[in-house]
Amino acid sequence: MEKLFTYGTFQHPYVQEKILGRVIQGRKGILENFAVNCALEYYDLTECEGSSVSGMVLDLTEEELDRADIWENVPLYTRRHFPVRTEQGLEEATVYMMTERPKEFRKLEISGTYSCVSEENLRKEIDACVDAHPELQTHKRE
Numbered sequence: 001m002e003k004l005f006t007y008g009t010f011q012h013p014y015v016q017e018k019i020l021g022r023v024i025q026g027r028k029g030i031l032e033n034f035a036v037n038c039a040l041e042y043y044d045l046t047e048c049e050g051s052s053v054s055g056m057v058l059d060l061t062e063e064e065l066d067r068a069d070i071w072e073n074v075p076l077y078t079r080r081h082f083p084v085r086t087e088q089g090l091e092e093a094t095v096y097m098m099t100e101r102p103k104e105f106r107k108l109e110i111s112g113t114y115s116c117v118s119e120e121n122l123r124k125e126i127d128a129c130v131d132a133h134p135e136l137q138t139h140k141r142e
Contacts, residue, residue, distance in 0.1 A: 002061065003091055003093040004068060005029055005056070008055075009071070009122060010068065010071075015071070018136070019071045019129070019136060026058040028057075029057040029085065030052050031085075032052045033047060034048055045097050046102075048107065057084055057093055070136060072096045078098075
């Protein structure tokens with residue numbers, strides 16, 4: 001299994017079902033020495049000593065992680081690996097980060113507000129993504 005640290009949309013059951021093909025019970029995780037950069041259209045993680053980002057660690061198959069790449073718009077974002085603190089200790093997890101590191105930085109100060117779209121608009125964006133990618137329309141249900 002692959003571990004994915006998510007601080008945003010992949011925490012939503014609707015996103016998991018539509019993109020990954022199943023709802024996943026994740027576990028709480030903390031990515032230390034990072035902050036959410038909200039200076040751009042899409043949120044990103046930026047190294048920031050003394051800060052941390054709360055999220056979830058999801059156990060995914062390689063196929064599910066490949067499907068996540070579509071939603072995360074790889075190559076706009078790229079997979080990186082960092083230790084994430086969970087109840088089990090430090091776990092190495094995949095983290096999506098912008099490939100071209102933005103110079104502008106504005107730290108998101110409101111914890112837990114990691115989605116820059118409303119629930120309704122998120123569902124519309126997910127549905128449009130699935131409609132545009134036939135490979136997301138056929139998946140195994142567990």
